[in-house]
Amino acid sequence: MNHAHVGSSLAALAVxxxxxxxxxxxxxxxxxxxxxxxxxxxxxxxxxxxKLMRKGTVYSTTTTWIFRAAPVVVLVSLxxxxxxxxxxxxxxxxxxxxxxxxxxxxxALGRFALVxxxxxxxxxxxxxGASREVTVASFAEPVLFLGxxxxxxxxxxxxxxxxxxxxxxxxxxxxxxSLALVALAFFVLLLAENSRVPVDDPATHLELTMIHEVIVLxxxxxDLAVILYASSLKLALFAAxxxxxxxxxxxxxxxxxxxxxxxxxxxxxxxxxxxxSVMARLRLNRVPQLIVGAGALAxxxxxxxxx
Amino acid sequence: xxxLALCLLPVAAAAVTGAAPSPRVTRWRVGALxxxxxxxxxxxxxxxxxxxxxxxxxxxxxxxxxxxxxxxxSVLFFATSVYTVGYLARATPRGGRVFVSGMLGFLAATxxxxxxxxxxxxxxxxxxxxxxxxxxxxxxxxxxxxxAVWKYLVLSSVGIAxxxxxxFFLASAQHGxxxxxxxxxxxxxxxxxxxxxxxxxxxxxxxVGFGTKMGLAPMHTWKPDTYGEAPALVGALxxxxxxxCAFLGVARITQVTTAAGLTAFVQxxxxxxxxxxxxxxxxxxxxxxxxxxxxAYSSVEHMGLLVLGLGLCGVGTYxxxxxxxxxxxxxxxxxxxxxxxVLATGTSAAAGNRGLVRTLPVSGVLLxxxxxxxxxxxxxxxxxxxxxxxxxxxxxxxxxxxxxxxxLLAIIFVGMAVLVMNMALxxxxxxxxPVRESAWLLAGPLALAGxxxxxxxxxxGPVQATLARAAVALGGRVP
Amino acid sequence: MQTTAExxxxxxxxxxxxxxxxxxLRTCIRAVAxxxxxxxxxxxxxASQVTVHVAGLAAGTVLVKAVVLPWFLxxxxxxxxxxxxxxxxxxxxASLLLGALALALAFAISGRLPASDVREPVLIPAxxxxxxxxxxxxxxxxxxxxxxxxxxxxxxxxxxxxxxxTESVPFLLEVGVLLDIFAGVFIMGIVxxxxxxxxxxxxxxxxxxxxx
Numbered sequence: 001m002n003h004a005h006v007g008s009s010l011a012a013l014a015v016x017x018x019x020x021x022x023x024x025x026x027x028x029x030x031x032x033x034x035x036x037x038x039x040x041x042x043x044x045x046x047x048x049x050x051k052l053m054r055k056g057t058v059y060s061t062t063t064t065w066i067f068r069a070a071p072v073v074v075l076v077s078l079x080x081x082x083x084x085x086x087x088x089x090x091x092x093x094x095x096x097x098x099x100x101x102x103x104x105x106x107x108a109l110g111r112f113a114l115v116x117x118x119x120x121x122x123x124x125x126x127x128x129g130a131s132r133e134v135t136v137a138s139f140a141e142p143v144l145f146l147g148x149x150x151x152x153x154x155x156x157x158x159x160x161x162x163x164x165x166x167x168x169x170x171x172x173x174x175x176x177x178s179l180a181l182v183a184l185a186f187f188v189l190l191l192a193e194n195s196r197v198p199v200d201d202p203a204t205h206l207e208l209t210m211i212h213e214v215i216v217l218x219x220x221x222x223d224l225a226v227i228l229y230a231s232s233l234k235l236a237l238f239a240a241x242x243x244x245x246x247x248x249x250x251x252x253x254x255x256x257x258x259x260x261x262x263x264x265x266x267x268x269x270x271x272x273x274x275x276x277s278v279m280a281r282l283r284l285n286r287v288p289q290l291i292v293g294a295g296a297l298a299x300x301x302x303x304x305x306x307x
Numbered sequence: 308x309x310x311l312a313l314c315l316l317p318v319a320a321a322a323v324t325g326a327a328p329s330p331r332v333t334r335w336r337v338g339a340l341x342x343x344x345x346x347x348x349x350x351x352x353x354x355x356x357x358x359x360x361x362x363x364x365x366x367x368x369x370x371x372x373x374x375x376x377x378x379x380x381s382v383l384f385f386a387t388s389v390y391t392v393g394y395l396a397r398a399t400p401r402g403g404r405v406f407v408s409g410m411l412g413f414l415a416a417t418x419x420x421x422x423x424x425x426x427x428x429x430x431x432x433x434x435x436x437x438x439x440x441x442x443x444x445x446x447x448x449x450x451x452x453x454x455a456v457w458k459y460l461v462l463s464s465v466g467i468a469x470x471x472x473x474x475f476f477l478a479s480a481q482h483g484x485x486x487x488x489x490x491x492x493x494x495x496x497x498x499x500x501x502x503x504x505x506x507x508x509x510x511x512x513x514x515v516g517f518g519t520k521m522g523l524a525p526m527h528t529w530k531p532d533t534y535g536e537a538p539a540l541v542g543a544l545x546x547x548x549x550x551x552c553a554f555l556g557v558a559r560i561t562q563v564t565t566a567a568g569l570t571a572f573v574q575x576x577x578x579x580x581x582x583x584x585x586x587x588x589x590x591x592x593x594x595x596x597x598x599x600x601x602x603a604y605s606s607v608e609h610m611g612l613l614v615l616g617l618g619l620c621g622v623g624t625y626x627x628x629x630x631x632x633x634x635x636x637x638x639x640x641x642x643x644x645x646x647x648x649v650l651a652t653g654t655s656a657a658a659g660n661r662g663l664v665r666t667l668p669v670s671g672v673l674l675x676x677x678x679x680x681x682x683x684x685x686x687x688x689x690x691x692x693x694x695x696x697x698x699x700x701x702x703x704x705x706x707x708x709x710x711x712x713x714x715l716l717a718i719i720f721v722g723m724a725v726l727v728m729n730m731a732l733x734x735x736x737x738x739x740x741p742v743r744e745s746a747w748l749l750a751g752p753l754a755l756a757g758x759x760x761x762x763x764x765x766x767x768g769p770v771q772a773t774l775a776r777a778a779v780a781l782g783g784r785v786p
Numbered sequence: 787m788q789t790t791a792e793x794x795x796x797x798x799x800x801x802x803x804x805x806x807x808x809x810x811l812r813t814c815i816r817a818v819a820x821x822x823x824x825x826x827x828x829x830x831x832x833a834s835q836v837t838v839h840v841a842g843l844a845a846g847t848v849l850v851k852a853v854v855l856p857w858f859l860x861x862x863x864x865x866x867x868x869x870x871x872x873x874x875x876x877x878x879x880a881s882l883l884l885g886a887l888a889l890a891l892a893f894a895i896s897g898r899l900p901a902s903d904v905r906e907p908v909l910i911p912a913x914x915x916x917x918x919x920x921x922x923x924x925x926x927x928x929x930x931x932x933x934x935x936x937x938x939x940x941x942x943x944x945x946x947x948x949x950x951x952t953e954s955v956p957f958l959l960e961v962g963v964l965l966d967i968f969a970g971v972f973i974m975g976i977v978x979x980x981x982x983x984x985x986x987x988x989x990x991x992x993x994x995x996x997x998x
Contacts, residue, residue: 177796286809292879293807299886300799307893307911431962438969445977450984454993457930457977464937464970465924471963472917472944478951488951504900532996591998600998 005091008254012087020236021045023269030273049225057221062122070117071226077110078233086161089249089257095161100148118215129214139291140192146298150182153305169248181301183245188294190238197276199287239268310362313350314418321411336407337392344388351381366425371776376555377421379635380548384414386751387540390643393747397650405442412439420552426489427474434467444537455536462529470516473509480505498566513560520553523580524587527607534603539646546606546638554613565782577618584611585715592722598645598655601726609634616696623699624783628774630692640755641677644670651742662735669744671731673752678727680759682720688762791831795912798824802919806885809870814935815859822851850968862975866982876926888918916943930978930990941967
């Protein structure tokens with residue numbers, strides 16, 4: 001791989017890392033617009049993170065090193081996962097055959113660390129949140145693989161770089177419906193994996209109904225900042241995945257490509273905001289139904305590819 | 308011309324009786340019913356004297372099998388309409404215009420089915436029978452009849468929907484083959500050119516679909532409930548005429564597959580459905596406590612015999628066609644008698660009926676005679692037709708089928724005899740006096756019983772000739 | 787790029803999945819209405835030229851399947867005041883998976899069928915899938931009204947298959963078929979109405995008095 005590619009892909013990665021906290025802000029602004037409010041500024045999360053970084057950390061006496069290690073593991077695994085995606089539309093900084101499994105594994109590792117930390121506190125609320133997080137994930141992960149399988153079949157490539165890179169442009173010409181279905185499945189996955197409405201309501205502060213928010217109740221100070229940043233990165237990562245599938249950027253110059261990338265992320269964030277505005281949170285026992293529905297969409301896409 | 312008149316007459320009558328004011332049954336409405344039935348019967352009789360007719364570009368035509376089904380339907384309907392005069396005078400609720408229009412609509416739909424040479428048209432007619440019969444089943448407007456009509460509607464709608472899919476498969480099979488699409492004559496003439504894969508699929512779907520309307524096991528589950536809850540005269544029409552029309556559908560597609568040389572594929576399927584129906588009937592006849600439900604299972608049994616005969620080919624086909632007529636007539640007979648029992652005692656359950664021979668002298672005797680007729684004892688027609696089917700099984704080397712059929716028939720005979728004898732003989736409940744039976748209510752069953760007896764002793768020449776032509780058209784032969 | 791007809795067919799399959807996956811009766815009916823609309827548009831998209839026959843078929847289909855019947859079913863649920871399908875025999879997740887399986891099966895089967903010169907390769911698999919999913923809804927749901935929706939889906943699937951045969955099945959018969967389906971759903975709706983009045987519920991599982 002030549003150096004220009006490394007440069008451009010690192011630039012795209014930088015865009016992702018910087019823009020991530022803003023995406024949550026865009027979601028909030030979209031919801032506010034629907035509700036007729038002005039809403040918090042788009043950059044609110046940056047200020048929150050800044051504020052949290054300057055605070056001290058309190059650790060419960062029941063917790064162990066697992067609890068302290070979790071934020072770092074989460075952040076590192078998500079950053080590593082984003083290294084595998086060809087964010088500039090050409091190639092990723094790190095690539096190897098079957099790296100899509102590593103991608104899913106890194107996401108799982110981050111979730112695993114977070115869940116363990118939640119359990120480590122010994123609080124029943126956090127345990128409940130952990131159990132729900134894992135429940136949702138156990139439905140979501142197969143869907144992620146189904147989506148990847150669809151991409152593999154559409155492009156006949158086994159690395160994320162190749163799948164989401166130039167080969168995808170060719171695939172769109174013949175397999176429009178399948179790829180659209182995969183993108184749609186990924187969007188539902190984004191909602192589920194990031195605890196957005198209709199799976200979870202990030203705005204609620206009622207522990208009984210929360211999934212993600214409840215696991216991190218005991219984290220404070222810089223630890224919380226890292227986790228919040230990692231969460232926004234996860235949202236951005238899934239948004240990036242959707243943009244990569246939906247908007248093949250083969251043949252664009254670096255500048256245009258990055259602009260399209262950032263714009264795509266914002267559009268996805270706005271779509272999340274719209275969904276959050278028009279839908280109500282589902283009862284927890286109906287969440288799997290939604291995710292399996294997404295799986296059915298991906299499967300439909302695959303069937304269309306196989307025929 | 309005549310064929311169109313036959314189809315349109317009941318449609319017009321149904322429309323007039325349905326649209327006319329006054330919701331109660333009035334004398335003229337029942338008069339219109341009987342009158343229409345009589346004219347229909349007369350027109351049908353005339354078809355026997357005329358050379359084969361055609362109408363609507365060959366969509367309608369009276370081939371031998373169609374004529375047999377048409378005549379059976381017409382005779383049954385006439386007998387039932389006469390019975391209706393007595394029934395509506397006594398029954399509660401007395402029934403409104405929906406009842407009479409439903410019956411006439413049923414006649415129209417069955418006439419279309421019998422005369423259709425176009426298979427999609429046959430489908431339309433058969434589907435229409437479902438809706439014509441639904442309000443008749445729901446006549447009493449109570450929970451039980453509601454349950455019956457729902458089960459009937461759902462099952463037969465799904466069945467008939469699958470049959471439609473089968474018809475489209477058949478049209479696919481005919482792609483690129485000369486002849487008009489879905490016209491029976493053209494299908495059989497060019498049967499060997501049809502695409503076998505599509506034809507097989509069409510056969511399976513049509514058999515399952517029309518088999519649901521026939522009440523072949525395992526799609527028979529609506530039958531006992533529907534026959535048990537519907538007024539007995541509706542049971543007579545359904546078990547006698549509707550099932551025969553559905554069998555006509557099965558026979559038509561079998562005719563095509565036989566002509567296409569797919570007998571090896573078709574035969575085991577028909578055997579399986581036939582034997583399963585017989586076995587199901589045997590299992591449920593034993594210990595049955597209700598006369599109308601008993602008759603329903605007997606109907607399942609006879610449907611099984613019909614497809615068995617059809618599958619056996621050769622003489623079996625002739626047996627099946629003859630059995631079609633016999634079964635239709637005897638079902639009309641027995642259901643009308645069961646109706647008399649219900650009118651007199653308010654129930655068709657064995658528990659509420661004892662010593663019917665004494666309390667209802669004519670109906671009681673007719674019931675016992677009917678038991679022997681329906682189980683295939685000589686000298687009734689069913690003996691002849693069942694014997695022919697069994698002979699075909701032995702001749703064709705299907706000894707296992709012959710033996711198991713015989714055993715199942717024996718079981719069914721015992722099961723039916725126990726219930727019917729319990730009801731007919733024995734001591735009537737104290738205080739029950741013999742009832743004077745209305746001539747309107749007896750004429751129908753007596754006439755039908757006479758016909759069944761006649762067919763057992765002597766089959767008139769023209770009838771025999773038509774039966775033979777029908778059997779030959781289906782790929783069979785005359786014994 | 788895919789053709790309009792293919793796109794319409796994919797949307798038909800998506801409406802199937804929507805009916806399988808939702809518990810709200812209203813959504814089910816809407817999905818089936820949308821399916822009816824798509825079915826009405828399909829003859830137009832498939833035909834090489836729009837004849838009176840095709841236009842009439844499209845208009846009749848839209849009128850019956852997308853307007854009258856859904857309107858009637860919505861009226862029925864308003865009368866009966868039911869909103870949800872509770873406790874289906876097979877859960878929603880399982881029925882979605884069954885639906886996906888049916889879909890795969892439909893494509894597998896139609897890959898093996900001898901293709902007569904069909905203009906649209908997705909037509910037959912989409913038809914078979916809709917038939918199968920209609921059967922799934924019909925057999926796994928307890929509410930009488932959902933079963934009617936399932937029946938409607940089944941009929942829609944068969945109609946789709948019938949579109950492969952538009953030359954061989956004349957207009958008059960199509961009208962007959964359409965009328966039959968209309969009458970069927972109408973009578974079923976009336977029975978549903980009676981069931982609701984008689985049992986204070988639309989649960990067809992309550993209909994269990996008759997048995998041997």
